[in-house]
Amino acid sequence: MKTCLVVDDSGVVRKIARRILEEMDFQITEAEDGEKALEACKRAMPDAVLLDWNMPVMDGYEFLGHLRRMPGGDRPKVVFCTTENGVDHISRALHAGANEYIMKPFDKDIVTAKFQEVGLIELTEQSPV
């Protein structure tokens, strides 16, 4: 079973993301800020990180920088999931090593599409009607 670390300071968002990702057969761990997310990665490197940008203590952008410099930190697929929807933010995230980017609000279809995009889940046949 693949693992996904859900990083968001909102408990509601973490709960929604957990529900969507568990349906996609991911094992979920949660963190409420970048610092706690780094600790979680030191304990066990996840396969995927769903990452908010704006959080107290350490934001998602700073977390990503630290993660990519950690041993094995190049391995997880990082998908930002944030209300920051400007091209400037998206470009910065990609340069810092993010693999995909979700602009909130999001739903199951978007998470599925983005996780397919980075190869975390297989393509599913979509019914045409």
Place this chain on the structure above:
Amino acid sequence: MNPPDYEYLRKLLKDQSGLDLSADKQYLIESRLLPLSRKCGVPGIDDLVQKMKGGSTSIVAQVVEAMTTNETFFFRDKIPFEHFRDSIMPEMLKARAARRSIRIWCAAGSTGQEPYSLAMCLKEMGASLAGWRVDIIATDLSQEVLEKSKSGIYSQFEVQRGLPIQLLVKYFKQNGELWQISPDIRAMVQHRQLNLLHDFSQLGAFDVIFCRNVLIYFDQETKISIFGRLAKAMEPDGFLVLGAAETIVGLTDVFKPFPDKRGLYRPSGPRATTAQAAMAMPKIAAMAGR
């Protein structure tokens, strides 16, 4: 919804668009026509049907449009676009080296995600297409979706389904919560209104036809007729791409499938003459082996 109204709508949709609803598609009618009845200021589908029976051609047109317009997304199903990039285009670059031009038809272009996905694929091929002319013709039954396609404007929700973030940043311009595809990508796609039930020989011959997720709505006879006419609208070494849930097997042999490439087909026989292509539909259906 009462059975006579359902039958009325079924028959009308069949006649006007070829849409072949089976008896269990009430949910589809409700999900598409309830929003439309609100838009038209009537309380429900029954009232909408009354207006149609009363001779409102505008409502008939809107009902046909609502029932035949489909949600789509960029790079839908992914694999057809991999076929396009890795198999179809490399072969076409060799086969058309003398002519240096390729004609592509999106036969159910809808709101533009498919033709623009192809246009982005071509842009990403870069220098290998320098000096080539590539036409992408997007047709659809619905004028409303063609207008949306022409505008190239998509919601934040639409650009997040199927479109890799790198391509969003590269080819779209942001305007608040909306994203518009760049003018040079838009310029690669020509739009035309077209009903696949009618003759389309005037479009000319194509090297590649994407005809995805539209034939599923037609009955067998109509499918066979359309396949026959598609074969005639195609170069003998061209490619036909169908949707994930569609097949030609068991219907007609005017196209043959690639054994190892799902959804990809090629004309089987010698190309029809112009005179044959101009023939009426029922006759071509008969020729297609029914």
